Amino acid sequence: MVSLSTYVHAQRIEIQNNTFVVQGKKILINGANTPWIAWNDFGGNYNSNNWDSAFQDLVDANINCTRVWITCDSDNTGVIINSSGYISGATQDFVDDVDSLMSIAKSKKIYLMIALTSFDHVMHDDRYPNKNIYYERWRNMYKNDSNRESFINNIVIPFVNRYKDNPYFFSLEPANEIEWVFEKSEITKAQVQDLVARTANAVHANSSILVCQGTGAGPKYLSDNYGESNLFGDAALSSFQTGAYLDFYNVHHYDWMTQYWGTPYDNTPTSYYVNSKPAIVGEFPAVGSDGYSTIECYQNIYSNGWQGAMAWKSIGDDEFGNIDDMRTATQWLFQYYPQYVYPLDRDLDNIPDDYEIQYTGTPTGLVPTDDNDNDGMNNLQEWIALTNPNDSNSFFCVSSINISAQQVTLTWFSASNRTYTIQATDSLANSYTTLISDIPYPTSQYTATNSAQRFFRIKANLKE
Numbered sequence: 001m002v003s004l005s006t007y008v009h010a011q012r013i014e015i016q017n018n019t020f021v022v023q024g025k026k027i028l029i030n031g032a033n034t035p036w037i038a039w040n041d042f043g044g045n046y047n048s049n050n051w052d053s054a055f056q057d058l059v060d061a062n063i064n065c066t067r068v069w070i071t072c073d074s075d076n077t078g079v080i081i082n083s084s085g086y087i088s089g090a091t092q093d094f095v096d097d098v099d100s101l102m103s104i105a106k107s108k109k110i111y112l113m114i115a116l117t118s119f120d121h122v123m124h125d126d127r128y129p130n131k132n133i134y135y136e137r138w139r140n141m142y143k144n145d146s147n148r149e150s151f152i153n154n155i156v157i158p159f160v161n162r163y164k165d166n167p168y169f170f171s172l173e174p175a176n177e178i179e180w181v182f183e184k185s186e187i188t189k190a191q192v193q194d195l196v197a198r199t200a201n202a203v204h205a206n207s208s209i210l211v212c213q214g215t216g217a218g219p220k221y222l223s224d225n226y227g228e229s230n231l232f233g234d235a236a237l238s239s240f241q242t243g244a245y246l247d248f249y250n251v252h253h254y255d256w257m258t259q260y261w262g263t264p265y266d267n268t269p270t271s272y273y274v275n276s277k278p279a280i281v282g283e284f285p286a287v288g289s290d291g292y293s294t295i296e297c298y299q300n301i302y303s304n305g306w307q308g309a310m311a312w313k314s315i316g317d318d319e320f321g322n323i324d325d326m327r328t329a330t331q332w333l334f335q336y337y338p339q340y341v342y343p344l345d346r347d348l349d350n351i352p353d354d355y356e357i358q359y360t361g362t363p364t365g366l367v368p369t370d371d372n373d374n375d376g377m378n379n380l381q382e383w384i385a386l387t388n389p390n391d392s393n394s395f396f397c398v399s400s401i402n403i404s405a406q407q408v409t410l411t412w413f414s415a416s417n418r419t420y421t422i423q424a425t426d427s428l429a430n431s432y433t434t435l436i437s438d439i440p441y442p443t444s445q446y447t448a449t450n451s452a453q454r455f456f457r458i459k460a461n462l463k464e
Contacts, residue, residue, distance in 0.1 A: 073118065
């Protein structure tokens with residue numbers, strides 16, 4: 001007996017030739033910000049149903065990536081930090097909540113840009129004495145080498161290692177708009193740069209996740225041409241931690257910045273001097289900006305050579321708009337350039353474009369639940385097994401069984417990027433027990449030794 005396990009097809013975003021790609025195919029970040037549903041959700045106010053609904057809204061708007069703040073300010077109860085600024089880890093509630101977020105993102109096939117913290121952590125306003133009350137702890141974290149390293153060892157590295165195998169964990173940034181940390185408190189630029197450099201090295205040493213640092217002052221601190229040096233360029237970061245670098249640049253834009261640096265709707269990454277790496281516009285108003293409508297903002301950002309546009313924000317709790325304001329723009333990109341929004345599976349049916357083109361001549365020609373050739377395997381199962389959905393003689397099965405003494409040898413067709421699981425039971429009325437799993441290609445044979453009568457089945461799986 002043969003059965004198939006299903007697996008949601010997904011691939012990690014990488015960088016090749018200064019371009020975001022998935023399996024070598026160009027992808028544009030058709031994005032949004034969903035920084036929180038309730039402020040400081042994780043480890044405190046998290047509601048999985050609300051996040052699932054918010055992600056479904058993103059899917060319906062053909063948004064392929066969103067940016068989430070895992071902690072919003074010093075009042076977050078998920079990160080354990082003492083009065084001296086030493087971080088010892090995260091609470092189990094925090095971990096459970098992030099586990100849920102990561103699972104939802106994978107199920108909805110939405111890439112995640114994670115901001116671990118924000119500049120808000122070090123802010124304080126005497127008018128609101130009961131808000132952000134632990135800001136001094138976070139200031140102390142930035143000010144001390146060993147405390148900064150505690151952030152790396154007890155938050156960054158465990159976080160990355162826990163979620164690095166989720167291909168929808170696209171990128172990480174140490175803190176939202178981190179330049180306001182030194183612009184609005186006594187923390188120095190060098191202390192901020194060192195934290196970014198340590199974070200970048202830790203992420204790169206432990207995973208394939210990309211690293212960026214969103215800047216709320218536009219290109220000011222990402223360029224040598226606006227009165228400040230590039231604080232987060234390779235040379236600057238590696239002067240603090242050897243070999244440290246960002247993978248791409250993340251520029252934010254609001255109308256107040258226009259008088260200083262112009263707009264990304266009028267400027268290219270080259271004219272902003274951020275073209276040495278892929279560059280995105282990671283925040284801009286969802287209601288439109290600088291006289292441009294929302295759809296014109298998205299259109300101009302992409303036509304100017306930026307590789308991502310992420311409006312602020314999908315939830316509507318400020319004057320900058322919500323997902324309803326950006327939906328027409330994000331759906332525009334999918335309508336005209338679907339191959340750049342979903343480069344492997346533009347109809348989101350879990351069957352990749354190249355397989356559908358091979359057997360139907362079109363990237364949307366197969367219905368997953370249909371059985372084109374009436375062989376008992378639907379089209380999705382044919383893809384998982386890498387058989388021909390149009391040929392009734394091409395289906396996944398045990399090709400031969402050899403019984404010798406007390407041994408049974410099973411042989412099957414093995415395909416690349418697949419793994420196989422062998423299961424057995426002594427009666428079809430009972431459940432199956434796994435004998436061996438994760439058998440890799442090109443292995444196509446398994447021998448079981450047992451004198452008792454048994455029923456066997458093989459499961460084909462897409463390789464993670």
